[in-house]
Amino acid sequence: MLSLKLTGIHLKNPLMLAAGIMGTTGGSMKRIAQSGAGGLVTKSIGVEPKSGHGNPSMVEVDCGYLNAMGLPNPSYKNFQQEIDTAKESGVPVIASIFGGCALDFSQIAGAIHADAFELNVSCPHAHGYGAEIGTAPALVEDITHVVKNVADVPVWVKLTPNVTNIKSIGLAAQKGGADAVVAINTVRAMAIDIDSGYPILGNRFGGLSGRAIKPVAIKCVYDLYEALDIPVIGVGGISDWKDAIEFIMAGAQAVEIGSAIGNNINVFNEISSGMEKFLSEKEWDLEDIYGMAHRL
Amino acid sequence: MLSLKLTGIHLKNPLMLAAGIMGTTGGSMKRIAQSGAGGLVTKSIGVEPKSGHGNPSMVEVDCGYLNAMGLPNPSYKNFQQEIDTAKESGVPVIASIFGGCALDFSQIAGAIHADAFELNVSCPHAHGYGAEIGTAPALVEDITHVVKNVADVPVWVKLTPNVTNIKSIGLAAQKGGADAVVAINTVRAMAIDIDSGYPILGNRFGGLSGRAIKPVAIKCVYDLYEALDIPVIGVGGISDWKDAIEFIMAGAQAVEIGSAIGNNINVFNEISSGMEKFLSEKEWDLEDIYGMAHRL
Amino acid sequence: MKPVNAEITEVVSETPTIRTFFFDRSFGSEPGQFVMAWIRGVDEIPMALSYNNAITVQKVGSATSALFELDKGDSIGIRGPLGKGFDRKPGHILLIAGGVGAAPLAPLAENAASDGIKVTTLLGARTKEELVFKKRFERAGDVIIATDDGSEGIKGYVTQLIDNTEYFSQIYCCGPEIMMKKVLDKILPSKAQFSLHRYIKCGLGICGACCMDGLRVCMDGPVFSGEALKKSEFGIYRRNECGERVKV
Amino acid sequence: MKPVNAEITEVVSETPTIRTFFFDRSFGSEPGQFVMAWIRGVDEIPMALSYNNAITVQKVGSATSALFELDKGDSIGIRGPLGKGFDRKPGHILLIAGGVGAAPLAPLAENAASDGIKVTTLLGARTKEELVFKKRFERAGDVIIATDDGSEGIKGYVTQLIDNTEYFSQIYCCGPEIMMKKVLDKILPSKAQFSLHRYIKCGLGICGACCMDGLRVCMDGPVFSGEALKKSEFGIYRRNECGERVKV
Ligand SMILES: Cc1cc2nc3c(=O)[nH]c(=O)nc-3n(C[C@H](O)[C@H](O)[C@H](O)COP(=O)(O)OP(=O)(O)OC[C@H]3O[C@@H](n4cnc5c(N)ncnc54)[C@H](O)[C@@H]3O)c2cc1C
Ligand SMILES: Cc1cc2nc3c(=O)[nH]c(=O)nc-3n(C[C@H](O)[C@H](O)[C@H](O)COP(=O)(O)OP(=O)(O)OC[C@H]3O[C@@H](n4cnc5c(N)ncnc54)[C@H](O)[C@@H]3O)c2cc1C
Ligand SMILES: Cc1cc2nc3c(=O)[nH]c(=O)nc-3n(C[C@H](O)[C@H](O)[C@H](O)COP(=O)(O)O)c2cc1C
Ligand SMILES: Cc1cc2nc3c(=O)[nH]c(=O)nc-3n(C[C@H](O)[C@H](O)[C@H](O)COP(=O)(O)O)c2cc1C
């Protein structure tokens, strides 16, 4: 009852592993598949191996987590074997990729085999640009377009919420040919250790994830659903089945789950059975609740 | 030990009531002063009486609150008496004002007497503009400039975090002559009632406040401190003395407290005594910790 | 807390303009606490709990009218219980109820009576048909009635019935503010508690919309001691949705 | 949780390259759990708790060197205790410690001994001076020593001492991975527990940096049963900071 076709990919349920969470090794992704995920998004993979920012790279805050991993990854040259291992689980594997320019993205997408690509346009090191790539509509459109040209699988574009107007970025992705958008990446944030005055993260600041950002993500999904013709995939702060339902009502066709896995590796199974119970009690199916908030 | 001069105003401590919280009546502001606040910012006052958005206008979410009050206020024509009552407490009263254009702001600032003005440039109904005023640097600069011309007291500009680059807005305020900036207003967000599919707020979406947004606010304050020459006043998610210290270390010269008052009307007294205890244990004073995170 | 879903299990017509809506869940509150009742797509309004699992509503405007359209099987959202209820005192207590002000007092009467506290109620309404919860008060103790038109009990205001208040250990009052103000002026403030109506927005003690002088009706109240009200704006003015002062 | 401030109350030199740092607070953990030690301005690194209130550190690189610069009165940030510690079994247990791998095993030895569990320890190091916590293990039971250079005990590896393991109710092992792999190959996997070292970033079971096949060393471990490790990549390869496979 939870299965769906998302940009042409069959998912047994609309619950996927979010990028950057237990997604660096084939073994860890397989484990998440075994605990009920309908799809697996890998760690974001770049052109060269990268060790990321120094520790502390993640810390728990009041209502979520703050992280600045710095995109550690073994590079696409070492990653196909991990995807292949993950694929043994029988669940679709979506390769998250990042780069500093369109060329980086197309180089990776041209070399990697996966069921779809998720473009992480939140890389802060855009070649020749000061800010994140994902804040400039023209760049997002260009990168999407270039990847669409080399990829023969669906291309999703993952958006940052740290912009004045997320709709304009979503529209740029759509214009570039994206098959779906994913919202949201982490929210720019910071924490300071008051005993010493030091910023806690090695990178000084980072991105907020977890419960704290759910209402922010819901609003982004809601806005993107209104603005776009392509599907929206929701992510941000989902930790139980109610959260997943809320995202779908806001207009997400499927969702991704990240931080919640830390304390509950079984979160996928729990959410899918919770959703099934809720939907059958209400005598609704996924289609009924998809975008429901817009119709009321 | 906590007293300071902020844009020329003497405060007995750096803890002020945030705009929109128990700030519509003189009586309620007086009560907050009695419970230890060093300064009082009023509800944002506009040109005409306004009843605000329909209820539900506020709801508790996982780690904070979501609100869309819609700026209910009795208009500046009915407000001087409330300020005067609040002033009886002996604590500085800062009038928060809003409008749809520079003219609105100057009209109010020219008529109201207060110890300072805080310009709420987050009004979503900018005359002739689609988005919030506070997302356009040129408008922020213009409004600040116009108010500075009519006001003979300090002018603070309160910034929205819902922008790609808050520094550019802060710089615009500074260029317009602002004496300080205040960061942050609420973070754009939304919640949906899964039993019915309805957006919970009468206005469908609103702004997130409370614990959830503290790390977001800390980052904004940190960035503004780096970018600006004028003081930064921090607000967002402060609920205990540790939070207040964290803001000051991030670069806030003073802070404002909003949502936390709901469950703890005594929060000002508790925070000021907690801060005093901490500072004396560490043998630090306010100056030592002000902006400390930038020096490490 | 977010609103929880409350399904209507029964609608009881109390008077021509007042109905009680029973829900499939309790809000386990002390008498005098209230909830925010969200009629989805319409408005969210404050309502006293007249039973653990019910609100008793007078149709006065748009939200209450929308509520009156709902029936068994429909549902609304409920946030609550909110605020502070009546502070129960032993001895012999007097309840003074005007109109739908009976709603928070009826559970107090029942609660008190079942614990052996003596309860006397002065129950007032415009007319006989508009008397609310007469039977519930009668089961709890003596009831004296006043109607504006004299169709039952004494003709006139319930406030005219107030006498010998020294005799009671505590007085509990809920009704139109003018009536409550009259009560306050007639009795020893320290011995009385009043349940107030003010415009409620957040219900969380944050926005300040409900403030009466420094007191937050939604959080510090809605029940206040007479002493807290004595030197306040109570009975003089209230605030409208904009925060403007409006004469009571 | 955020890092808490831990002030160093004492620094004990255990060997020329290993020091124990005692703090002004306990992290009340079960033996085998670890903490993330944040040397501010430098790095945050995983360290087993060698006492409730101490870590025992071998100087190997930048963060551990920075830690060695600190003294009584200085402080670091600590997140923890993290992960799952040793599963304590009754009977007669065997501990196998290589080098600084003695850190999590010493409190286990003390804990077990004080509860009447018989403890035998095989303690190995490069040389006599590098033996860690010899006295603590001796107080808890029998100790058999091996040094690479034969300066104390048997000359050779601690793994050569493994014999008659059927005799023990459980085997607990911590040391270099190659050594642990040798132990695993010599014993009944279901009877042994190993405390692993993997590159730790978040320590919260989220980022996946520490994953060994599907297991999160920071959250599901660092202690794993031999059975869980038997058919894994354990002893074959590990992941570097980039997630690349690196031969053990
Ligand atoms: C603590 C408390 C307990 C209450 N308990 C009861 C009760 O048990 N039974 C009952 O019938 N009524 C009760 N009321 C009054 C009830 O809330 C109003 O009658 C109701 O809000 C009217 O809504 P409406 O949309 O039908 O009216 P509208 O058409 O909106 O306006 C009619 C009047 O209702 C009042 N009102 C409207 N919205 C609000 C609001 N958000 N907060 C307060 N008043 C409002 C205003 O005075 C307004 O003038 C209580 C009020 C409070 C504050
Ligand atoms: C669960 C656990 C418990 C440990 N307990 C102890 C202990 O009790 N005593 C002790 O001396 N050592 C212990 N270690 C090893 C210790 O964490 C490393 O020696 C330390 O991180 C080295 O830091 P460095 O900056 O000095 O070395 P670096 O110069 O950074 O590098 C030296 C080596 O240290 C390792 N290392 C560096 N950073 C990390 C990291 N974040 N996570 C894991 N390994 C890292 C790498 O293998 C690296 O090759 C433990 C490791 C783990 C995973
Ligand atoms: C430790 C960590 C690492 C992450 N790494 C990536 C990444 O490599 N690429 C990416 O697109 N998003 C990354 N994210 C963002 C998540 O995919 C997700 O968008 C965000 O955490 C919000 O979801 P959550 O609240 O469920 O965690 C990372 C998040 C965390 C917490
Ligand atoms: C109910 C409510 C009403 C608010 N009204 C205003 C307002 O009128 N003007 C304004 O500038 N900010 C307003 N704010 C924003 C607060 O002043 C503050 O910036 C924000 O809530 C973050 O602080 P907090 O987390 O301490 O609440 C309001 C916030 C809340 C919760």
Ligand code: FES
């Ligand atoms: S209604 Fe907001 S404080 Fe009472």
Ligand code: FES
């Ligand atoms: S270090 Fe991040 S999951 Fe273990």
